[in-house]
Amino acid sequence: MQNLLSMKDLTIEDITAILDRAEILKHYGIREMSEKYMISNLFFEPSTRTKMSFEVAERKLGLEVIPFESGFSSVLKGESLYDTLRTLEEIGMDAVVIRHPEERYYEELVGNLNLAIINGGDGSGQHPTQSLLDLFTIKEAFGGFKGLNVLIAGDIVHSRVAKSNADALKKLGANVTFLCPPQWAGEFDSVSEWEGTIETSDVVMLLRVQHERHDGETGFTKEEYHRKYGLTVEREASMKPGSIIMHPAPFNRDVEIAGSLVEGRRSRIFKQVENGVYIRSAILETILKGRELTWRKSLKMPMY
């Protein structure tokens, strides 16, 4: 694995290898890598948890993290993303994590650069590290994916997470159902009623209502949304034994999910946050080591 751009690029073997490595890191702890790598996190959209989660993973792996300020950069002087990255490559970066508002921003980059690119979210496209941490959290709860019923509820059309997860879960043998207001389904088949679906779901995965991508116009008040499409306390009561609740966060309490359920017994929401650090460490390690090996091979250097 030279880059991580989209869940679509990953085979079942790739996914399994990352989940297994994350499990080992969670059990034995994250150790510093033997090489001193340089990395930078290029976030062109606001983020707390993803950026800080990467930063913690990077520090635990002993990487040197070079700050990048998107609002204070040559991008303001009209520089293209490719030119910015070529520059970072020459400055000495081994890898970059990028979050960018443009979908598939990475297509003009891959193949033309030597540094590794880890996609931290592209517009309404993919968010593969979130997807992998979700898979890790599901596997932790159920041991596997075959035959699991996963209900993904909310702002499907604007959600990077919905798309990444749908791809991967189906590949791994789970059944995925989308639940959302009909106008938010995009290209996907969906239902718009909780009744008849929630009772058989092993995983209820909620998505954030992305007010900032609806131009402020969702057509719902918060109360209306909660009543029709949110996970209410009543709906949670009809969930089957052993089933779990997930949310990529940040969440809107009492919109997508009743506030009292956020830290309830079914919730894995903060567990997902914790697992994110292990998944990101596993990915960074895999990519950086993989590139090292490729490079040594190309130089015919000994592999130790």
Next chain:
Amino acid sequence: MQNLLSMKDLTIEDITAILDRAEILKHYGIREMSEKYMISNLFFEPSTRTKMSFEVAERKLGLEVIPFESGFSSVLKGESLYDTLRTLEEIGMDAVVIRHPEERYYEELVGNLNLAIINGGDGSGQHPTQSLLDLFTIKEAFGGFKGLNVLIAGDIVHSRVAKSNADALKKLGANVTFLCPPQWAGEFDSVSEWEGTIETSDVVMLLRVQHERHDGETGFTKEEYHRKYGLTVEREASMKPGSIIMHPAPFNRDVEIAGSLVEGRRSRIFKQVENGVYIRSAILETILKGRELTWRKSLKMPMY
């Protein structure tokens, strides 16, 4: 000590322990702690000196400092401070330093979180690390506090420092007098004339005129303020031998204090800045070690 929120929570013993530890660190140097802790500085209000002072202390202690950008965070997506901090806890933070415009922002947090909170200033409330570095600087000059006359002059009602210091100094046996324009005294007794007070003061502690909290309306020109309430060159001449001048900075030259006095022989202003790093190191060390011990006790692990 599990958190540092307000000077009001500290006993004389707590204060003495911190001042003693800071003295040792100043004499022997700050060393890296044996554990690798993660910390983040959450500044929701502008600050240079406090934030950088904490950062230097943290680096000298060998902590991993994870950057947090308040203007670029999920807080913008409507997330509560509690939810942000729960996330940081799961990501792996051991402690956070918080500066926040809301007074007593920490009340909804304490007791519900496992990470340590160090208050870096809450609105017009408290600023305990500034207070402790002021105490350290006074103790360095006079050896103790009993019977010292401390005159605090300036924008009392908006000053976190005035309140924190008044609490602590009285507890430690000093006499505190406030000097300010009558409308800036708030709940406190105050005088509005330098004459009769300055001659007997051991410490003259000036406060910054906080234009940004007066909605731009102080009712004084800078010259008027300086003439009536500032420490002029003439007033300084009437100070008693051995007495000192303090200011928490940033200062307005020729408003609170004549510019030529800032680096004069009585001034401890830049000494305070220097001492801040030792005090903050002592506090971080005390809290992080204290938590470690509590945690080991709870697991019945050996204490070494």
Next chain:
Amino acid sequence: MQNLLSMKDLTIEDITAILDRAEILKHYGIREMSEKYMISNLFFEPSTRTKMSFEVAERKLGLEVIPFESGFSSVLKGESLYDTLRTLEEIGMDAVVIRHPEERYYEELVGNLNLAIINGGDGSGQHPTQSLLDLFTIKEAFGGFKGLNVLIAGDIVHSRVAKSNADALKKLGANVTFLCPPQWAGEFDSVSEWEGTIETSDVVMLLRVQHERHDGETGFTKEEYHRKYGLTVEREASMKPGSIIMHPAPFNRDVEIAGSLVEGRRSRIFKQVENGVYIRSAILETILKGRELTWRKSLKMPMY
């Protein structure tokens, strides 16, 4: 060398020493210094490459880099640059890198502070580290400077780089010609035609059109500028064998330079970026070690 402010302050011996040290660092790699120094990068103007280039150099040297946010600092509370720096000195900074919009901002600072100042660009004034990395790149290509014909083309009057480089190159024995629209020549003699100059130039050094310093008014469309003053594909074809193209970047493709030439065989543009890290490491090392020696001498401590 105690500070690096302007190319005008450097003797030929100073320049040679830095270039030689950078060559050693490039050949053998940059190592961590034996002392733990603290540094901060104070950028009051946008920059990606210069700031990140310094940051990488600093990390490779093992320095502790304390973040400074110019938009979030006490400067907003009206503090002078001197007072900010005095504070940073007391907090424990050994050196600062400063980029500031005001020309010769450093004059009020030097001599009054103990920390080292490295000028990362002052308004339309100097940019000595850029100049030194340009010299390094030229020396790498040609072995020296005597008799070289260097053509500097573009926005001369607003360019820190043009001025720094002109000073240094002439001192080192090169011939410098400026090419620009007549109204952009400022105090310098210049030509405005490529023909007759480009054929004999060893180095064609292009400058960025600084739209942000022209108040949006250059008087040219991009196409017009490119046609009259840019390095077109046709003009490049008339360059002599072995000659090179340079640009301090960020560049505007198809304005100053045809996009296809940016990564062409004559271009040293990304090589300059790479060399910047070695030059900045050499400068930081030289200044920090020099200060250490001065300080040990003043204390009559052994020099090891």
